[in-house]
Amino acid sequence: MIRIGILSFAHHHGEAYIANLRRMEGVELIGVADDDPMRGQTIAAQNQAQYFHTYDDLLAAKPDGVIICTENNRHRPLVEMAAARGIHILCEKPIATTLEEARAIVDACEKAGVLLMTAFPMRFSAPLLEIKARLDHGDFGELYCFNATNQGELPTKHRAWFVDPELAGGGAIMDHTVHLVDVMRWFTGSEVKTMYARSNRIFHADEVKVETGALEMLTFENDTFATIDASWSRPQYWPTWGGLTFEMVTQRGAILVDAFRQNLNVYRHEWQRSQWAYWGSDMNHAMLNDFAAAIRENRPPRVTGLDGLRAVEAALAAYESDRTGQTVQVKRT
Amino acid sequence: MNVGIVGVGFMGTTHASSWADTPATIIGFAAETAAEAGALAKHHAANVYPSLEEMLPDVDVVDICSPTHLHYEMALKAAAAGKHIVCEKPLARTTRQAQEILSACRKAGVQLLVGHVVRFFPEYALARAAVAEGQIGKPGVIRLQRGSYRPKKPVGNWFLDEVKSGGILMDLMIHDYDYARWVAGEVESVSARRVTEVHLDAPVDYGLVILSHRSGALSHIAGSWAYPPPTFRTHLEIAGDHGLIEFDSDDTAPIQNLIRKTAGSDTPDVGLPSSPVSESPYTTQIKEFYGALTEGKTARVSATDGLAAVQIAEAALESAHTGQPVKLQPLAEAR
Numbered sequence: 042m043i044r045i046g047i048l049s050f051a052h053h054h055g056e057a058y059i060a061n062l063r064r065m066e067g068v069e070l071i072g073v074a075d076d077d078p079m080r081g082q083t084i085a086a087q088n089q090a091q092y093f094h095t096y097d098d099l100l101a102a103k104p105d106g107v108i109i110c111t112e113n114n115r116h117r118p119l120v121e122m123a124a125a126r127g128i129h130i131l132c133e134k135p136i137a138t139t140l141e142e143a144r145a146i147v148d149a150c151e152k153a154g155v156l157l158m159t160a161f162p163m164r165f166s167a168p169l170l171e172i173k174a175r176l177d178h179g180d181f182g183e184l185y186c187f188n189a190t191n192q193g194e195l196p197t198k199h200r201a202w203f204v205d206p207e208l209a210g211g212g213a214i215m216d217h218t219v220h221l222v223d224v225m226r227w228f229t230g231s232e233v234k235t236m237y238a239r240s241n242r243i244f245h246a247d248e249v250k251v252e253t254g255a256l257e258m259l260t261f262e263n264d265t266f267a268t269i270d271a272s273w274s275r276p277q278y279w280p281t282w283g284g285l286t287f288e289m290v291t292q293r294g295a296i297l298v299d300a301f302r303q304n305l306n307v308y309r310h311e312w313q314r315s316q317w318a319y320w321g322s323d324m325n326h327a328m329l330n331d332f333a334a335a336i337r338e339n340r341p342p343r344v345t346g347l348d349g350l351r352a353v354e355a356a357l358a359a360y361e362s363d364r365t366g367q368t369v370q371v372k373r374t
Numbered sequence: 375m376n377v378g379i380v381g382v383g384f385m386g387t388t389h390a391s392s393w394a395d396t397p398a399t400i401i402g403f404a405a406e407t408a409a410e411a412g413a414l415a416k417h418h419a420a421n422v423y424p425s426l427e428e429m430l431p432d433v434d435v436v437d438i439c440s441p442t443h444l445h446y447e448m449a450l451k452a453a454a455a456g457k458h459i460v461c462e463k464p465l466a467r468t469t470r471q472a473q474e475i476l477s478a479c480r481k482a483g484v485q486l487l488v489g490h491v492v493r494f495f496p497e498y499a500l501a502r503a504a505v506a507e508g509q510i511g512k513p514g515v516i517r518l519q520r521g522s523y524r525p526k527k528p529v530g531n532w533f534l535d536e537v538k539s540g541g542i543l544m545d546l547m548i549h550d551y552d553y554a555r556w557v558a559g560e561v562e563s564v565s566a567r568r569v570t571e572v573h574l575d576a577p578v579d580y581g582l583v584i585l586s587h588r589s590g591a592l593s594h595i596a597g598s599w600a601y602p603p604p605t606f607r608t609h610l611e612i613a614g615d616h617g618l619i620e621f622d623s624d625d626t627a628p629i630q631n632l633i634r635k636t637a638g639s640d641t642p643d644v645g646l647p648s649s650p651v652s653e654s655p656y657t658t659q660i661k662e663f664y665g666a667l668t669e670g671k672t673a674r675v676s677a678t679d680g681l682a683a684v685q686i687a688e689a690a691l692e693s694a695h696t697g698q699p700v701k702l703q704p705l706a707e708a709r
Binding site: 183185186188235237240241244245246254260264266268270272274275276279288290292293294295368 | 512590602
């Protein structure tokens with residue numbers, strides 16, 4: 042039995058993970074801890090999970106692994122505490138908001154010999170896995186470029202801190218660059234070389250201080266190039282939260298991928314609009330399964346802390362480019 | 375009003391049909407070889423001229439539908455002869471050439487109307503009107519996409535000749551640079567990449583461009599010559615601070631063609647949006663140009679718009695080459 046604990050519900054994904062863990066065989070949720078006791082106790086009670094008063098208490102109960110769902114800039118202390126006790130870690134994305142912290146997180150886990158996985162669920166998306174397999178098999182010929190979007194609504198309906206420059210490390214760029222950078226690194230097997238980004242704050246200009254619109258142009262070491270639309274440009278009444286799409290252009294043509302487009306269109310009198318009901322495979326479930334399996338089999342997870350670090354490097358390069366107005370070289374630590 | 379058309383390819387043929395729907399008279403066609411022009415001239419009961427020069431004395435308006443690299447020289451000749459000009463997009467191959475054309479037309483006191491036909495497609499016109507009315511507030515991020523296969527030509531495929539056409543970043547994507555500018559205003563900087571810059575021998579091409587507008591809005595323009603014939607798709611999305619407009623040609627097509635192909639069927643010369651509307655957008659455009667030429671009405675696309683679009687396209691070519699964004703110099707003509 043693999044014993045898992047959840048540290049913090051600052052990130053709303055933590056709640057979804059409880060349900061995922063409960064449905065997994067050979068996995069036990071030992072409990073949850075939160076430095077916001079009200080939030081932690083409420084979620085624990087709603088899910089009949091044990092509540093630990095401090096992170097230390099939970100770690101002392103010797104879980105095999107923990108899932109860290111704090112604000113983006115508060116991952117490091119918990120990573121270091123868990124790593125020091127030899128506990129494996131699944132960390133929400135982005136793993137940190139600065140290069141120094143991201144590097145420290147990766148190093149701490151390496152030094153302690155614990156597994157570090159970054160919560161990049163797209164690596165477990167069934168449509169993406171299908172495309173990646175075909176790409177590797179050579180069905181599409183050489184890969185040339187991506188035209189990608191990871192657009193969303195303003196995420197404040199989940200948590201207010203998502204638009205806090207300090208806690209989140211930025212706005213739409215920090216929130217949405219990392220997923221697609223990771224997908225592209227995975228597909229190309231290559232590292233991001235240069236980044237150009239432009240941002241604005243036209244959507245929700247009066248509500249937030251961070252950028253809400255962003256377009257990025259990146260190149261990879263192997264000459265693949267891409268654009269990413271990281272904007273929080275979906276209205277709150279969009280039929281779903283947003284999405285992740287990309288057009289992948291190859292020697293033989295193009296593949297259009299709309300990762301979340303496995304949905305019913307549901308129309309209800311109560312809503313007076315349509316909403317999507319997703320019926321595709323649950324990628325979070327597959328991601329947590331891989332975390333548990335990696336612990337059980339003592340092997341690296343399919344997406345690592347280093348992948349998380351590389352994605353943060355690209356996001357930070359986007360901010361640098363937006364400041365300077367130039368295409369910048371991505372700094373690798 | 376007598377119109378002479380230079381070029382009898384896809385655009386010359388299309389423009390001729392549109393002129394036929396106006397009170398103007400198509401006097402004739404000039405083409406590289408008279409043989410090419412014969413059938414079209416016969417269809418429109420018009421003459422065939424061996425050259426633009428020989429056609430000029432007979433016309434009031436020259437409609438330039440020749441390959442892009444020839445626009446400059448032909449437009450200067452038409453202006454020097456005091457003839458009004460309708461010119462297919464791109465107005466010219468370079469910004470400097472376009473500027474000279476504007477200057478020559480101004481000096482000659484002739485009108486210069488540039489065929490940015492996307493402004494006349496009803497879906498694009500409606501979306502722009504909605505934005506102009508303030509329906510979705512201030513545009514923040516605009517996404518425009520246009521995709522097809524590599525243009526085919528029986529002989530002399532100038533589309534694929536970088537020097538003549540400017541390739542995908544100019545020939546195809548200039549439609550959407552112009553549209554983005556129409557919706558969100560002047561462009562300050564351009565960043566671009568394209569497949570054939572990296573893979574010289576690629577069998578397909580694809581361009582990606584980011585425009586920064588003076589207003590703060592950002593535009594993402596994608597152009598594809600990578601799809602299998604006869605694909606032609608367009609997509610537009612304008613996200614504003616009070617709403618969003620979206621259009622996808624695949625999602626909104628009222629007719630789906632599932633008729634099986636017969637053996638040996640071929641695809642058309644150039645991918646063309648099949649838009650079953652009562653009037654072709656090309657005809658709407660030519661009619662509006664006719665109104666501008668005969669009644670002094672203002673057309674929705676100006677000579678300056680044609681120049682500005684070339685400037686953006688040229689910047690995109692430069693950026694794709696250097697990897698750095700290109701800042702646009704404000705055009706004196708735009709003042």
